[in-house]
Amino acid sequence: MIAGLEPLHFIWFLLICVLFVGFFFLEGFDFGVGLATRLLAKDEKERDTVVQTIGPVWDSNEVWLITAGGAMFASFPHWYATLFSGYYIPLFLILVGLIVRGVSFEFAAHSETKKEKNFWQWMLFVGSLIVPFMFGMIFTSMIQGMPIDENFNIFAKFGDYVNLMSIVGGVAVTLICFIHGLNYIRLKVEGDLRVRAEKLSQKLYPVLFVGLVVFAVLVYRNTDFIERRPVSTIAILAVIVAAAVAAYYGALKGKETLSFLSTGAVLAGIVVLIFNGIFPYVMIGDVAANSIKISEAASTLYTLKTMTIVTACILPFVLAYLSWSYYIFRKRIKVGEGNEHY
Amino acid sequence: MDILTLARIQFGMTTVFHFLFVPLSIGLGLAVAIMETLYVIKKDEIYKDMTKFWGKIFLLSFAVGVVTGIIQEFQFGMNWSEYSRFMGDIFGAPLAVEALLAFFLESTFIGLWAFTWDKVKPRTHAIFMWLVAIGSALSALWILAANSFMQHPVSYTINPETNRAEMDSFFGLLQNPQLWLEFPHVILGAFTTGAFVIVGISAMNLRKKRNIEFNRKSMKLGAILGTIFAIATMGVGHQQMIALATDQPMKFAAMEAMYDDLEDGSWTAVAFPDTENKDAGFEIKVPKLMSLLMGDDGNTTYKGMNTLDKELVEKYKGEHDIASFYVPVKTLFWSFRFMAGFGSVMAIVGLLVLFFLRNDKIMNMGWALFGTSLMALAPFIANTSGWLITELGRFPWTVYGLFTIADSVSPNVTANQLLFSNIVYFLLFALMGTVLVKMILRENKKGPYYVDPDAANNEIDPLAKEEF
Numbered sequence: 001m002i003a004g005l006e007p008l009h010f011i012w013f014l015l016i017c018v019l020f021v022g023f024f025f026l027e028g029f030d031f032g033v034g035l036a037t038r039l040l041a042k043d044e045k046e047r048d049t050v051v052q053t054i055g056p057v058w059d060s061n062e063v064w065l066i067t068a069g070g071a072m073f074a075s076f077p078h079w080y081a082t083l084f085s086g087y088y089i090p091l092f093l094i095l096v097g098l099i100v101r102g103v104s105f106e107f108a109a110h111s112e113t114k115k116e117k118n119f120w121q122w123m124l125f126v127g128s129l130i131v132p133f134m135f136g137m138i139f140t141s142m143i144q145g146m147p148i149d150e151n152f153n154i155f156a157k158f159g160d161y162v163n164l165m166s167i168v169g170g171v172a173v174t175l176i177c178f179i180h181g182l183n184y185i186r187l188k189v190e191g192d193l194r195v196r197a198e199k200l201s202q203k204l205y206p207v208l209f210v211g212l213v214v215f216a217v218l219v220y221r222n223t224d225f226i227e228r229r230p231v232s233t234i235a236i237l238a239v240i241v242a243a244a245v246a247a248y249y250g251a252l253k254g255k256e257t258l259s260f261l262s263t264g265a266v267l268a269g270i271v272v273l274i275f276n277g278i279f280p281y282v283m284i285g286d287v288a289a290n291s292i293k294i295s296e297a298a299s300t301l302y303t304l305k306t307m308t309i310v311t312a313c314i315l316p317f318v319l320a321y322l323s324w325s326y327y328i329f330r331k332r333i334k335v336g337e338g339n340e341h342y
Numbered sequence: 343m344d345i346l347t348l349a350r351i352q353f354g355m356t357t358v359f360h361f362l363f364v365p366l367s368i369g370l371g372l373a374v375a376i377m378e379t380l381y382v383i384k385k386d387e388i389y390k391d392m393t394k395f396w397g398k399i400f401l402l403s404f405a406v407g408v409v410t411g412i413i414q415e416f417q418f419g420m421n422w423s424e425y426s427r428f429m430g431d432i433f434g435a436p437l438a439v440e441a442l443l444a445f446f447l448e449s450t451f452i453g454l455w456a457f458t459w460d461k462v463k464p465r466t467h468a469i470f471m472w473l474v475a476i477g478s479a480l481s482a483l484w485i486l487a488a489n490s491f492m493q494h495p496v497s498y499t500i501n502p503e504t505n506r507a508e509m510d511s512f513f514g515l516l517q518n519p520q521l522w523l524e525f526p527h528v529i530l531g532a533f534t535t536g537a538f539v540i541v542g543i544s545a546m547n548l549r550k551k552r553n554i555e556f557n558r559k560s561m562k563l564g565a566i567l568g569t570i571f572a573i574a575t576m577g578v579g580h581q582q583m584i585a586l587a588t589d590q591p592m593k594f595a596a597m598e599a600m601y602d603d604l605e606d607g608s609w610t611a612v613a614f615p616d617t618e619n620k621d622a623g624f625e626i627k628v629p630k631l632m633s634l635l636m637g638d639d640g641n642t643t644y645k646g647m648n649t650l651d652k653e654l655v656e657k658y659k660g661e662h663d664i665a666s667f668y669v670p671v672k673t674l675f676w677s678f679r680f681m682a683g684f685g686s687v688m689a690i691v692g693l694l695v696l697f698f699l700r701n702d703k704i705m706n707m708g709w710a711l712f713g714t715s716l717m718a719l720a721p722f723i724a725n726t727s728g729w730l731i732t733e734l735g736r737f738p739w740t741v742y743g744l745f746t747i748a749d750s751v752s753p754n755v756t757a758n759q760l761l762f763s764n765i766v767y768f769l770l771f772a773l774m775g776t777v778l779v780k781m782i783l784r785e786n787k788k789g790p791y792y793v794d795p796d797a798a799n800n801e802i803d804p805l806a807k808e809e810f
Binding site for chain 2: 106152
């Protein structure tokens, strides 16, 4: 076993991973839907319909991120502090994206002129573009190793954040979110819009496959994932590719549930790949000695134990009513079916 | 400017802006839940109209509250990483529980509430709103549990090896006496905020003779809630003040602009303190009032800032070498008077509104309606003042007596990064604030019975079997 690593450390490392998986699986399609407002919808009516598919759920999807942030703060304060201060500008841009996107729903709904509404819907698009791209960049630059000092602080240069792999990572995550969103639209709407979403996604899969291959090569070249953990890393990469193929198959055969679950699995796979790759560290240093171990970053066992009990008590209820809310909004929407948002 | 100043500006700016909308949405959430419950019980359509109309304003304010809340959460790690390292073991837990217990509840049921009109039974729909209201109250509880620790640390141990504060007991954290003064004060203040915004906007409409019956009922409900909650807020605030005299005497002394020890039990109504010479300056005193307020016998001495500063410098010598413990006196002194003053005015106006609503006398009192409509602003002034006292008054500490603001800031963030984010945040806040106010006023002008001509032809039956 790894020195100093307690079961509770591992549980919370896993839980943070699960929270990020939840975030990307759920909010991932919200971002994709946001992108679809400009890249799929042709007119205002279609745009409204597209936005309406996520209207009731985007807010609770975003809470996965807020919970991940809070849980990271509570269980691994040093991870939270190192990551958040070290990635100041990318995270700041994520916040800007989340802000303009978060108010755009209400503000667009209460706009009076076309111009005003258009502005806030553009904000939805811009926010939906910035956030997944920046997250992709953060995660893929993080795993290449960052210059961390003995006090756990990152003093990084521009090239540490922005390099070939992090840009590929950013584009890839954005693209997958977009396809994931298209698959969600295929699930949620009827008529021409649904057909077009399927067609557009069919065209995008080949691009995604190229992207995934480039990403896999960069993982091999720029990280020590395959060196340190060859079997699991390659297995997860294989699952990611298989899920992408399944999603493509679903698009060709008109099976939207399969496609949706598969693109969700691709996003989940990427998160798992990263968490699997960095284990038993939370942050990878540019030199091995600078990496921060899970056990070094963690809170006391008492805090972790308390948090585990609290989570075990609350989480089942949260998952139950979240699922129930998706069940309530399960029916498909027709274009022009109007302003549900009273 | 240095990073410390810039980080403090950012924290202050975000907190103040965030806390304009949080109490508004908490307060409106409760009021809307009550309105909808009245609709379910009385089956009177006007309560449904009220629920929908004030619900719209609620949703608008909620949206801005949420997005600014995310900044708050991320800011600890981004701007105050050393604080996060020192405090994470304690501060993180309530923050995570807040997300898990409150935010999921709020956000899920707000989605359900906003999009299931006529889809579920009225009673179920009302329950959704109550769950939203409960969620936001719980959120306040947990975030204030964290803040209470910063004001009055309890049940912790400083680990010399890791150099951080570690939690001794989770229940101990929740039993913090500070929490059980701070939480009721803040939550009741939030309820007051929602109520007086309803009172103010309704008064404005009544003055312009818009939808008389609707606004009369709204104003009445708002005034009942507002009066009760304003009085209750002051009651708790009074208890808080008494606790403050022993827990954070410097804050207490600054709120009263007391440089010298207070021995005669008098209360200072007006003061223009001379911060350079550490002198009270011009002041107007009311004899015996302080003793009356504090419930003592008139012989109790309250230490002034000059005495306290010497004591604190001595107390923390060697551990935290801080040259001066003076807090921003003028801001604290006047903030307290604004908070308590506007609190009292709200309570009085609430009572007067209720009195003159009998026989609808108030309908013909244009000036009174005008004055009442201005009351929509009062809770925001009071809330902001309250937080200025709380947060500025713990200077130079982030965690009282344990960890300083200067030690809390992220060492790896540059001044340029902070300057950039400050400017962008400021512009975003200005944009959101302007748009929000514009949209609320616009919705109000349209009124509760406005039907969107575009939406009218979209009649569908969502309850029809084939839809499922």
